[in-house]
Structures are given as structure tokens and as C-alpha cells.
Amino acid sequence: MFNKNKKIERGISVLVNRRPNKLEGSVEIEEISNLVSSVGGEVVESLIFNIPNKRPFLGKGQLQKIQRLAKSSDCDFVVFSESLNLRNILNIEKYVTCKVIDRTKLILDLFSQNARTAESKIQVERAQLSYTLPRLTRMWTHLSRQAGGIGVRGPGETQLESDKRQIRKRISILDKKLKNIEKLGVERRKSRKNLIKVALVGYTNAGKSTFMNLATSAGVLSEDRLFSTLDSTSKIFKILNQKVLLSDTVGFIKNLPPSLIASFRSTLSELNEADLIWHVVDSSRDDIESQIQVTNQILEDLNVSNKEKWYLFNKVDLVRDDLMLKFTESENVYCMSAKTKFGLSQIFDDLQKWIMKKLKKIRIFVPFDRDDLFKIIHAEGYILDQKLKNDGMVYTIIIPENLLNYFKQYVLALEKK
Template sequence: MLEKKDISLEKVVLIGVVTREQDEDMSKEYLDELEFLTYTAGGEVVKRFTQKLDMPNPKTFIGTGKMNDVQEYVKEHEVGTVIFDDELSPAQERNISKILNCKILDRTNLILDIFAQRAQTSYARTQVELAQCQYLLPRLKGMWTHLERQKGGIGMRGPGETEIETDRRIVRDKIALLKEKIKTIDKQMAVQRGNRGKMVRVALVGYTNVGKSTLMNVISKSQVFAENKLFATLDTTVRKVVIGNLPFLVSDTVGFIRKLPTQLVESFKSTLDEVREADLLLHVVDISHSNFEEHIDSVNQILDEIESKDKPTIMVFNKIDAYEPEPYDEEDLVVERTKANYSIDEWKQTWMSTIGDNALFISALNKDNLDEFRKRVYKEVRDIHVTRFPYNHFLYPDVEDIE
């Protein structure tokens, strides 16, 4: 995925498995995502290893023969980090570390590390530290002995670096303190939300890197940090937006991802209060991504976990400028036509047709179809506002009168 070699990036090897639940295509897709996560964390993937297994090896995750191949490659190419696509048990992590004699991470640890890099506010840092401590607690025994000579780098940020010599009691005490700190900040934020009055609240939700922050910048005319990396946004940003003469609040939240660590879902549930308390969700989808349907399912699953799946929702299919269907020869009787060959118009005739006018197709970057987007959001916000304040309906024009 990386076109240019960067000598400042850590050399990383990725390891995934092909199982009955996860076929080769899905495994490749997960490893592609893991490579993007690795790049976001500051690593360069130099090799991938995959193995077909009925179930992962309980001792070393992959089989002995494949582990020997990895060991030879790591030693020959002086690779410092090996990352597994699934969460490793503490025992697996210790066993693999002894064999490979390098830094061993799993997807959970990698995502936690990216969050540690990206956390800007005290609140976000506290949430990430809590998640890291909860991940670290069962892994304390012998976890760091092979890393005594190493400092810094992927997976070594946050409490991992400062808590190496501590015992379980101290980490448990720290977890309790962090939870209390989060409770205190939660109360302060609840007061802030209460002070916003009865304005309609709209929350941007979606998979990571789908363009939520770019869309936020366009509609609120503000400068929210946005870049083409995973989890560019951790701290919830709230902006006041006015369409027509109707003011409402829009919040940009942390992006979701498949196999999101349970520790992060738990510790970031308070951040997701903005989603829980929203009157309207704008579910932003990167339609140019080959697996956007799976991304939608992942987001819906997390929305269900935080009891927000049944809220009024507009599906915003973003990045139409980057969408390119795979070419298909109609005269080829061997190759079957699939969804990958659909044009956007053909997609609109699929399950998307059941969404009706709650499906919008835009490019936030190129500002394509943003007038339609603004009018649709205005209509929904106006309906919610008029329901809440029926005597104010004459103050706000119908959507047809919005310029």
C-alpha cells in the first residue's frame, strides 16, 4: 500500500489467518486495513504471512512450520515488530515473543497505540490510558522481559512504557483512579451539554477515514483536523451550524472500525454520549471503498451497543468523486457480474432504494451535491425543531425556499 520507502518507519511483518469464518478475500481485506493502521502508527509493512487454519493455534496462534518461516524472515531482515490481525491471549503473546525475540503486537494493541498518539485533550488521553491499562493488566507477567533494551516505537506509548515494573495492584489502583477522573469530566461535560439549551443536535457517525471531518469543515465552515489516516479525530468536536436561519449543533465523533477493541468501546462510551443524545445521525459512508457495506454493518453494530441504532438517520454516501466500478465485459459469459461492477445509479436501485430520500450521494472534498445535502438536513432538523417548538414553525421557511 505504501508507494515510497521511508527509512524513519519501523519495519513490520503482518500475520493473519484464513478460517471457515474468514475466507481469503476477507483475510486480505483485514490485512489491508491492518497495513493502513500500521502506517498510521508509524510502521512500514515489509512482509505478510497468512495461514489456513480451522482455528488459531492456542499456543502460538499459527502453526509451527509457519512460525519457523516468520522467525527466519524476521532474523534475516532485522524486523523489529510483528503484528497479528487478531487479539492474542497473554499466553500466546509470551510464547511468540520467546520464539521471535522481537516486539509482538496484535490488532487491539496497535489501535490502542494509535489512539495514544492521536489523543489531544486531557479527556481523550485519560480514556486511552484507561483502555491501555485494562489491556495491560492480564499481560503483566513476563510481558516486557524481552524488551528491556528497547524504548519507544509502535505499541510502546502510554502506560506500557511507564508501568513495566509495576505489579497488578498498582495497575488496578490506576484503573480505579482513571475511572474516577473520567466520571468527574463526564459530569462537567453533561453540564456543558445541558447549557446548550434545546437546540437540535446532529451527530456525524461512520467508519474511520470516510470523510466525516472533511464534511464537518464544509458544513460548519470551520477547521477541524482531517487527514487521510485512520482515527484522525479522537476528541468530539461540536460546532454551531446555521442553514436558512435555523441554528443547530453538529458533532464530529471518533470513527469506528471492525474488531474495535472492547476496552476502547468501553472507555469511549462517554465520548459517544454525543451520539446517544443526538436527535439526528448522519451516517457517513465511503462509497469508493470496496467493502463499504461491511463498514456499514460494523458501524450499526456499535450503534446498537450504545443504544443509538434506532435514531433518525440519513445515510450520506461520500467520495462519489473517487468511486470507480470495476470494468465488466458483457460478452464474457464466464465471468459473472458482481456488485464491484455496479455504477452508482445501479447501487441506487439495490437495497439503497428502500432508504428513499434518506440516502444522499456527495463528495465533501469536491463539494458535489452539497446543496441537496444541506436542504435534506435542513428539512429533518426543521421537522424536529417544529415538533419541539410548534409555535415557532412560521420562523423557518420551507425547504423549497432555502437557497
């Protein structure tokens, strides 16, 4: 959309505010400006129109106001804070000569810039084609005016139908590729079924990737811009000698295009496998409650809202203590700063306690000739106590429940922790 090798394109943003709220309006204007900045453009002016849901999109007077501002600002584009249908776009283009971009197009272009793996590139292309298909008519308006003769179609209509067929065919091919990738993902997840799985979720730019890097030294791309991480990245670390798989997922955003959610379902399937979800919240923003609501709604849409969840309020070094009180008085809520490392030790101490509850504490006798059991104990158990005997070792250990069968004939006591 924006060519970063040329001069920075300048434009105006338009917010159609369906539920007039001064704070919400200013936050949305800031968010759309940040989205534009992330793809290499610059918002120089903004307009806010308070329009009730029952009214049409924009009236003639409002469109003329956009027209005047676009002309006086000598802008290259007009970007809207909500998704536009074909009728909206065609109507707006009667008044402005520059590019008309809606929220969905902007997010798709940003995702396209940040897609790095084959899977995410396929997912983004599929979402872009799904967005383009119903809007193709706009691209062929000039040709459709060349009417065909009696019983003969005009060239625009013929080309339009051909293009639609090509796009549908390409979407079908991409769907098959995604299914194959998903099959590989299922096999990969089967191999990790005995691991403890924790997934990071949250609004875009909340600090998930920075936290991931600190927790695991995973080397995940972490930048102070929107959607710098698109691909699900996983890293294993150990607590109580138990392997914990921590996964970083794509950031969420208000009004995330449905086509994107559909395309990224295979990436977001990490959430289905998670034993615990860590919801990272940017506590430095004014719209904390909206962030949380958006993320929770997407989790509900993905049918994973019933998973156990901890809230990690990040960037508390940028916030006054009293502002955090109403959010942090509940259970499973943590204040932290991925930048200063404040609060991280408490999170991982509590994770250790949480893991302890999922393990079994046993007292066993292991004969010296059972090398296989010694290997399991040292590889996957956590030794609390050990005593040397003449013919073997007596251990008090904690281990995953699925390993109990290996030791059943040697158990001296199965204890409650």
C-alpha cells in the same frame, strides 16, 4: 511503540483468517498495513493463515514460517491482525526475537499519538492500562525464575503483585476523573437541550472530519490517515433560523478493543443526545458492507441503533456510478464527495425539510409593546409572512414546539405544514 525520530521500523504482518475469504483477507492486510503506517512503521511482508475457529491459534509449522520470514526480512516487529492473549504472545516470542504486537496494542498506540484533549488522553491511558494488566506476567518472567525460599515469595512475584495494585489504583483514579468530566458533559448537554442535534459516525478515515469542516468551517483536524480525530467536536450552524449542533465522533474500526469502547463512552455519549445520525461511508473501499456492519454493530452496542439515520456515501468521485446503485436505491441514502462538494446541497435541502417537520407553523398577532416576543421571533423563529397593523404585527412563522406557550394568547391559527 515506534519512534518517529529514528529510522522507520520495518516488520511483517500476520493475518489469522478465521473465515477464509480472499477479498476480506486482502482488505484486512491493507488495513493493518495502514494502521502500522499511521504510527510510523512499515509493513514489508505479509502472511495469511486460514485457520478455522475450532483450531488453536497457530501451530508449530506456522510459527516456524513466521520465524523464517522475520529473520530473512531483518524485521523489527511482527504485527498480528487480531488480539493476542498472554499465552499466544509467550508462544510466539519463543520463535522470534523482535517485538510482537497485536491489533489491540497497535490501535491503542495510534490512539495515544492522536489524543489531544485532557479527556481523550485520560480515556486512552485507561484503555492502555486495562490492556496491560492481564499481560504483566510476561514482563516479569525473568524475575519469576528467581524462586523464593520456603514461605518466601520470589522477587518477580512480589513486584508483579505490586505493579498490578498500582495499575488498579491508577485505573480507579482515571475512572473518577472521567466521571467528573462526564458530569460536566451532562451539564453542557442540558444547556443544549433545545438545539437540533446531528451526530456524524462512520468507519475511520471515511471522511467525517472533512465533511464537518465543509458543513460548518469547524477547523477539525482532517488528514488522510486512520484515527486523526479522537475527540468529539461540535459546531453550531443555522437552518430556518434554528440552531443545529453537528458533532463529529471518533472513527470506528473492525474489532475495536472493548476497553477502548468502554473508555470512550463519555465521548460517544453525544450519540445518545442526537436527534439524527449521519453515517458516513467510504464508498471507494472494497468492503463497504463490512464497514457499514461494523459501525452499525457498535451503535447497537451503545444502545443508539434505534435513532433515525441517514447514510452519506462519501468519495463517490472515486467510484463508478453502477457500483453504487445497490446501495443508493433506499431512502435516506445520499451520494456525496466532501472533496468536490458534490451532493452536499441535496443533503442540506433534505435536512431543512426534516427540520420543518419538527417545527410548528403558527399565525400570530404581536402587540407593539411585547418586545420580548419580537426578540423570540427574530432569534428563534423563521418568518414566512408579516403584515403591519395599527397596534402590532401579524406573523406567519415556524417555531420549535417548546416556544408555543409564549404565544398562546396571541395565536390566530395553528396550521399544519
